[in-house]
Amino acid sequence: MRRILALAEGRFSPLKSKTANGAIVYLPNEVVAVVDSTKAGKTAQEVLGYGGNIPVVASLEEGFAFHPTDLLIGIAPTGGRLPEVWREWIKTAMRNKLNILSGLHTILSDDEELVQIAKENNVTITDWRKVPIEYEVVSKGNYRTRRAKTILTVGADCNIGKMTTMLEVYKVFRKRGLNSDFIGTGQTGIMISGKGIAVDAIISDYIAGSIEKCIDSSNAEGYDYIFVEGQGALTHQGYSGVTLGLMHGTMPDAMIMCVQPTRTHDDYGLPIPDLNRLIRLHEEVINIFRPTKVVGIGINSVGLTDEQSKVEAKKIEDNTGLPAIDAFRFGGEKLADALIQYLGRK
Structure with a gap:
């Protein structure tokens, strides 16, 4: 079964982490932890009012302890672009054998460096905003x-x-x-x-x-x-x-x-x-x-x-x-x- 680590750094909340929140509500058996250093130590229930005991951790490294298979980009920032600081986190996740799930306007699977890292580590990049030509x-x-x-x-x-x-x-x-x-x-x-x-x-x-x-x-x-x-x-x-x-x-x-x-x-x-x-x-x-x-x-x-x-x-x-x-x-x-x-x- 897919095990999702949701990245919502600095934004995990009822209104600012829509993608992470949606996964917690409708894919509850797949989300193993949320990354947000500003809410670390709390649970999804304490932050959102729902989500039970899904833990909030301070870093990717702490999240790896829950044996995730996928890293979900759990926020949708204004304009949907990838915050530059997150780029290194995505690379780290792939080097730790996590697939990437992204809904950003920045199409990660068009990035040569990220594609190469994914290939080297036998992981996939899913871009929900990559529109098929048809x-x-x-x-x-x-x-x-x-x-x-x-x-x-x-x-x-x-x-x-x-x-x-x-x-x-x-x-x-x-x-x-x-x-x-x-x-x-x-x-x-x-x-x-x-x-x-x-x-x-x-x-x-x-x-x-x-x-x-x-x-x-x-x-x-x-x-x-x-x-x-x-x-x-x-x-x-x-x-x-x-x-x-x-x-x-x-x-x-x-x-x-x-x-x-x-x-x-x-x-x-x-x-x-x-x-x-x-x-x-x-x-x-x-x-x-x-x-x-x-x-x-x-x-x-x-x-x-x-x-x-x-x-x-x-x-x-x-x-x-x-x-x-x-x-x-x-x-x-x-x-x-x-x-x-x-x-x-x-």
Whole structure:
């Protein structure tokens, strides 16, 4: 079995180590330790509020004691580039016979020195953001003949729980015996699902076409419901482009909006727009082409107790008329019910 050592130096936290956190939640039997010298001596549970007794260690060398087989680059820094200081750590890991799992925009398998070290030590480099040439295609509008129903998460901001919410709802569909697939659109989702395309690594003309190609493949495999991981935010000036391309490529039958009640401004210091306005905006972007609806609200409850999360959910439900819940804490059943009810009428 794969044994993952997650590198999250200086950033291991609920919001700044998304890839490491995703592995801890959805690949819990594979993660053996996390490297972050600023949190060394703690457990994942103490840092994140979940993850049990997975230890946090101060260095790679301490991590090697847990006999890992793979080093996971467990953060996604702004721009997705490799911090220069990490280069030596990656080389050290490969010399200690660890495979490298990376979702960085810096394509490690294109680096001659790293490739040579990997070859000398009989290890592999996996780059989830290395895009196969066949995915560089323009969208053809294949939603018009698609049999499967597509569901997309969208968000009031970036890094707000779109992947987690979608995975929790997808799990409910699978548990109920509904023939469902999940397509990852970022490094963490691809790591978990084993399929998908990193849409933020695609040339802008091909964003919609690349995800449409993924959906077409799942549709051809006979799935009835295809869950697509959301990315970015339509109202974030830095990452709106990837969101719009993803929406146009998915052409979702239904959407789930993700919010964080405690977040009032984005990382540019701009206020998060009114939720009902956001819902109308996202629906209108797709309704130009086809009918769709935001059918539920996924809540990110970071910083809230369970009771506070439920209070915020009730406020959102009263405000929007839509079911709202933190699917990670309380399960995806409520949002799954809303999807099934709506999609059953289409």
